[in-house]
Amino acid sequence: MKRIAFWALSTISAVVLLFGYHTSTSGALTTATTPITSGTKSGGSAGSTTSGSGSGTGNGTGSGTDTGSGTGSPAKTTSKVTGAVANTEWGPVQVQIDVAGGSITQVSVLQYPAGNSRDDEINSYALPILVDETVQAQSAQIDMVSGATVTSGGYLQSLQSALDQAGL
Amino acid sequence: MTTARPTAAPIRRYVDHVMGMPISLALRGRHQDDAAARGAWAEAMAALHDVDRVFSTYRPDSFISRLARGEVDVDACPPEVAEVLGLAELARQQSGGAFDVRRAGPDGGLDPSGVVKGWAVERAARPLRVLADTDFCLSAGGDLVCRTLDPMAPAWRIGIEDPHALDRLTAVVPVRTGAVATSALTRRGAHIVDARTGLTPEGVASVTVVGHNLTWADIDATAAFARGPDALRWLATRSGRTGIVVWADGRVDTLAPSGLGS
Numbered sequence: 001m002k003r004i005a006f007w008a009l010s011t012i013s014a015v016v017l018l019f020g021y022h023t024s025t026s027g028a029l030t031t032a033t034t035p036i037t038s039g040t041k042s043g044g045s046a047g048s049t050t051s052g053s054g055s056g057t058g059n060g061t062g063s064g065t066d067t068g069s070g071t072g073s074p075a076k077t078t079s080k081v082t083g084a085v086a087n088t089e090w091g092p093v094q095v096q097i098d099v100a101g102g103s104i105t106q107v108s109v110l111q112y113p114a115g116n117s118r119d120d121e122i123n124s125y126a127l128p129i130l131v132d133e134t135v136q137a138q139s140a141q142i143d144m145v146s147g148a149t150v151t152s153g154g155y156l157q158s159l160q161s162a163l164d165q166a167g168l
Numbered sequence: 169m170t171t172a173r174p175t176a177a178p179i180r181r182y183v184d185h186v187m188g189m190p191i192s193l194a195l196r197g198r199h200q201d202d203a204a205a206r207g208a209w210a211e212a213m214a215a216l217h218d219v220d221r222v223f224s225t226y227r228p229d230s231f232i233s234r235l236a237r238g239e240v241d242v243d244a245c246p247p248e249v250a251e252v253l254g255l256a257e258l259a260r261q262q263s264g265g266a267f268d269v270r271r272a273g274p275d276g277g278l279d280p281s282g283v284v285k286g287w288a289v290e291r292a293a294r295p296l297r298v299l300a301d302t303d304f305c306l307s308a309g310g311d312l313v314c315r316t317l318d319p320m321a322p323a324w325r326i327g328i329e330d331p332h333a334l335d336r337l338t339a340v341v342p343v344r345t346g347a348v349a350t351s352a353l354t355r356r357g358a359h360i361v362d363a364r365t366g367l368t369p370e371g372v373a374s375v376t377v378v379g380h381n382l383t384w385a386d387i388d389a390t391a392a393f394a395r396g397p398d399a400l401r402w403l404a405t406r407s408g409r410t411g412i413v414v415w416a417d418g419r420v421d422t423l424a425p426s427g428l429g430s
Binding site for chain 1: 241336
């Protein structure tokens with residue numbers, strides 16, 4: 001477990017370093033797509049450490065195989081497509097997709113890191129504090145608002161907009 | 169309108185729009201208003217535009233649209249497509265089928281929007297993490313990710329909108345480093361359905377999840393919402409999250425993380 005965590009950390013720092021490198025050498029907007037690609041690719045080369053993620057992969061394969069064997073797809077024309085291994089900041093991800101009649105009928109995860117709960121990490125957020133129902137949002141001294149997705153069209157009427165304007 | 173805190177460090181804010189959503193950034197610290205800050209902000213926005221080009225279901229030429237029409241294979245798509253589909257499948261399994269990206273879409277195809285947003289913002293925050301001695305809070309239409317490096321700095325105070333009265337707050341969550349995502353129906357109408365029934369979930373007005381990263385906070389908020397009356401109970405099974413469920417009848421429940429007692 002420790003090994004996996006360390007491996008993930010080293011991957012992250014590799015990505016971060018790459019970002020730092022690209023930001024300092026090339027300009028911002030026009031080359032901004034480059035760091036993403038190279039970031040992923042760097043994970044790929046670091047993927048030679050696949051042995052390190054061996055046990056993590058085991059979990060993913062377990063469920064993936066299960067789904068795969070249950071593929072009683074009625075259509076004969078079903079074709080299976082296996083995606084390339086995508087190296088994410090949590091580890092390698094690989095999916096297989098069944099396509100029948102031009103639409104996707106099944107997605108199976110062949111490989112996924114057990115990285116969705118980083119229990120080792122120290123909680124650095126606190127419990128929500130319920131607000132007295134008479135408190136208006138404007139007087140609550142907040143930095144950001146979380147709520148139903150605000151569209152660009154509705155933004156100007158939103159509380160977030162008021163916050164942003166106060167700090168612009 | 170006194171939203172700024174007099175005692176807090178000054179905060180520089182940035183706003184832009186992508187994917188039909190406002191993106192708000194707050195920076196405080198060494199690089200809050202210099203070339204490095206503006207460069208990181210531009211990179212964050214560029215990352216979101218990239219994601220939009222690949223994943224937008226509104227763009228017929230996006231990879232996700234072409235994949236849904238069977239015109240390209242996953243292999244021919246950028247690796248991020250496989251990553252997101254993997255996340256989506258994991259979300260489907262872990263939500264007991266309530267969250268399914270293959271449910272929606274005009275041709276019964278594929279709409280991974282429910283997974284893409286949190287994941288994309290988490291990615292977009294990467295260039296901000298490079299800014300030394302700088303704290304940030306990045307929000308995309310109400311789902312956000314925060315970082316605080318300075319141990320003496322205050323936590324970011326995140327107001328949780330009351331789904332029954334949008335000018336009021338249900339709660340405030342102090343977040344130093346972490347993510348907050350809220351799913352609710354109030355602004356865009358019924359865009360969340362329980363994939364098991366195809367119906368809009370009943371009984372729940374909004375679900376807020378606080379967690380380590382926005383990818384999973386966002387997925388969990390949507391999945392919990394999709395489970396309707398079961399939202400709180402399901403959320404309690406997720407490790408390392410806190411949250412708030414506001415019910416349709418106005419009741420509010422707060423969820424403590426499993427590791428920290430009640």
